[in-house]
Amino acid sequence: MRLLYCHTSIPFHSSNSKLQSLIPNFTPPKTLIRILSGALSLTLIASSPSPFLALESPSSPSSPSSEYCREQDLIEDLSSESEETFVTNEGIVEEAWEIVNDSFLDTSRQHRWSPENWQRKKEDIRSSSIQSRSKAHDVIKRMLASLGDPYTRFLSPDQFSKMARYDVSGIGMNIKEVPDENGGTKLRVLGLVLDGPAHLAGVRQGDEVLAVNGMDVAGKSAFEVLSSIQGPNETSVTLKVKHGNCGPIQSVTIERQVVARTPVFYRIEQMENGGPSVGYMRLKEFNALARKDLAIAMKRLQKMGASYFVLDLRDNLGGLVQAGIEIAKLFLNQGDTVIYTVGKDPQYQQSAVADNQPLTEAPLIVLVNNNTASASEIVASALHDNCRAVLVGEKTFGKGLIQSVFELHDGSGVVVTVGKYVTPNHKDINGNGIEPDYRNFPGWHDVEQRLSQCKYVHEHG
Numbered sequence: 001m002r003l004l005y006c007h008t009s010i011p012f013h014s015s016n017s018k019l020q021s022l023i024p025n026f027t028p029p030k031t032l033i034r035i036l037s038g039a040l041s042l043t044l045i046a047s048s049p050s051p052f053l054a055l056e057s058p059s060s061p062s063s064p065s066s067e068y069c070r071e072q073d074l075i076e077d078l079s080s081e082s083e084e085t086f087v088t089n090e091g092i093v094e095e096a097w098e099i100v101n102d103s104f105l106d107t108s109r110q111h112r113w114s115p116e117n118w119q120r121k122k123e124d125i126r127s128s129s130i131q132s133r134s135k136a137h138d139v140i141k142r143m144l145a146s147l148g149d150p151y152t153r154f155l156s157p158d159q160f161s162k163m164a165r166y167d168v169s170g171i172g173m174n175i176k177e178v179p180d181e182n183g184g185t186k187l188r189v190l191g192l193v194l195d196g197p198a199h200l201a202g203v204r205q206g207d208e209v210l211a212v213n214g215m216d217v218a219g220k221s222a223f224e225v226l227s228s229i230q231g232p233n234e235t236s237v238t239l240k241v242k243h244g245n246c247g248p249i250q251s252v253t254i255e256r257q258v259v260a261r262t263p264v265f266y267r268i269e270q271m272e273n274g275g276p277s278v279g280y281m282r283l284k285e286f287n288a289l290a291r292k293d294l295a296i297a298m299k300r301l302q303k304m305g306a307s308y309f310v311l312d313l314r315d316n317l318g319g320l321v322q323a324g325i326e327i328a329k330l331f332l333n334q335g336d337t338v339i340y341t342v343g344k345d346p347q348y349q350q351s352a353v354a355d356n357q358p359l360t361e362a363p364l365i366v367l368v369n370n371n372t373a374s375a376s377e378i379v380a381s382a383l384h385d386n387c388r389a390v391l392v393g394e395k396t397f398g399k400g401l402i403q404s405v406f407e408l409h410d411g412s413g414v415v416v417t418v419g420k421y422v423t424p425n426h427k428d429i430n431g432n433g434i435e436p437d438y439r440n441f442p443g444w445h446d447v448e449q450r451l452s453q454c455k456y457v458h459e460h461g
Contacts, residue, residue: 040108087409089136093125096140099406103418104152105344107401107430112148113147121146123153137412151418153405157411169229169259170288171237172196175209175222187222189241201254204243211240223322227292233258260288266297268304276444279306283327285305286319291326298330300361308444309360311379312367314393318374327335328382329354331364331389338382340426341402343419363447364389368436373397381423381434387454390447400430 008440087095097118106113121143130136139153169175172193177185189207209217217225229237237257242249255332263284265296268277279301283294301309318324328338332354340351366380366389377396383389402419422428 003173023280031338059314067404075376089130089133090125090128092133092136092408092410093130093143093414094122094140095408097122097125097143100144100147100152100416101415103344103404104149104416105401105416105420106147106149107420110148110150114145130224133410138411142413144414151399151401152416153414155405155413155415160405160407160411160413163405163413169198169226169255170231170233170256170260171198172257173198173203173228173229175225178224187217187220187225191285197254198239198252201252202250203239203241203252203254204245208242209239210242210249212444213238213284213327214240215390223326226299230258230292258289262293263287263290264293264297266301268301268306271444276307277305278308278310279304280310280312282312283316283376285316286321286323287326288320288323290319290323291330295330295359302360307362307365308447309362310367311364311383311389313376313380314367314369315371316373316376317371319396321378324375324378325352328379329356330359331383332358334387336382336386337424339378339417339421339424341421343402350440358388363444363451365441365447366391366395367393369394370397370433372398374401376428378421380431381425381427384434384437385424387458390438390442390450391434392438392441393436393437394439396429396433398429398431400428 101122103117104113130139133370137154137156144152144154168347173189173196174191175187176190178188180186187209187333189198189203189205189209191202192205210229211217212225214403215228217228219226229239233235233256236253237256238251238253239252240249263286265282266283267280269280270277280296281294281301283290298309325338332338334354334357336354338352338354364383366383368376368380368391372380372393373396377399380389380391380396384391400422401417402421404418405413405415407413420428420430423434425436436444442450
């Protein structure tokens with residue numbers, strides 16, 4: 001089964017019925033491995049290390065017990081075995097049913113989803129015979145349509161394969177922060193593209209990432225490390241990984257295969273009468289390169305003398321939620337809230353907060369229209385509510401929901417609404433949108449005055 005990120009949010013998922021006896025609360029059709037991010041097509045696999053890997057240290061299971069290590073080896077063996085298991089048409093439908101049952105958040109006013117009704121659908125699946133894969137897909141489509149959520153939908157194998165542009169790493173790999181035995185966190189591989197660069201180089205599901213190009217990753221977030229793995233297409237990156245909990249540490253050199261194209265266009269504009277320069281930046285979508293390329297654009301525009309900035313989010317329908325959060329942080333002060341998220345799963349019941357100082361404190365205009373949606377609205381609301389930008393243009397689309405993309409065993413997939421977000425000022429924008437401060441482009445003096453007034457109100461209540 002393949003895995004993903006989050007599309008205006010996406011997690012990762014896997015199936016293995018034989019693991020049920022080994023892992024508490026295991027749900028046979030999938031294991032959800034989450035990251036508050038965008039969409040990435042990955043395949044959960046367990047593979048043997050490549051013979052071309054350079055072994056750096058022998059296996060030394062001295063700290064974990066040998067019994068624990070043997071259990072982990074058994075889990076990997078069963079995972080590998082299960083990938084080859086034939087999945088029936090009924091099994092594909094039931095797999096989709098389990099994903100919705102575990103993750104779906106009903107945000108409709110009618111509240112058409114209920115545990116009782118959904119359980120009856122599972123009983124119907126088990127009592128029926130589905131003669132072809134196309135009919136199985138039709139059953140899934142009808143099942144998802146019954147939820148009354150326009151964003152929860154089925155993806156054909158061809159549609160699912162196009163999600164690769166959201167691969168943040170560029171090597172077909174996703175990682176996740178997980179607790180370690182010392183109360184801290186470590187980074188584990190929780191998604192691989194089958195026959196992708198990382199997989200072919202010998203990286204395995206569950207490996208711990210220790211270093212990137214010789215730099216220790218201890219203390220870094222998953223998004224930071226994935227961003228550091230990025231680089232030009234057909235160049236190489238070297239990862240130091242530890243196989244499983246007990247297995248050897250190896251250095252793996254991987255050639256990047258970047259699918260995403262830069263979504264950033266920028267230019268410097270001189271104001272009339274020889275006034276200060278304005279750095280204009282257009283962001284077309286929130287893909288794997290968005291945060292990195294926008295930061296580069298900002299730095300270059302500053303060197304070119306930009307004193308003001310315009311961020312154009314018109315007709316930007318969204319993409320990776322985490323990319324939107326990280327881009328907002330480029331402009332926010334440390335401690336500013338970017339977004340609050342809520343969902344059925346605890347991972348969506350949290351807030352995102354800026355953890356560094358901004359790249360620039362220059363006055364900012366964000367251009368929006370009625371096609372500014374989702375991750376774009378995260379950025380626009382975060383900068384507006386924290387008095388960092390004024391919004392100019394039209395009311396935004398009003399999509400405040402988070403979807404995750406899951407791959408099913410036959411290469412098709414489902415997109416499921418798993419959470420929603422509210423702005424730093426606790427406004428629910430779903431179905432409501434965000435009203436701009438100005439319909440027409442204001443003077444920069446007006447922008448500075450409005451931002452100053454906003455900050456005064458924030459500081460003095």
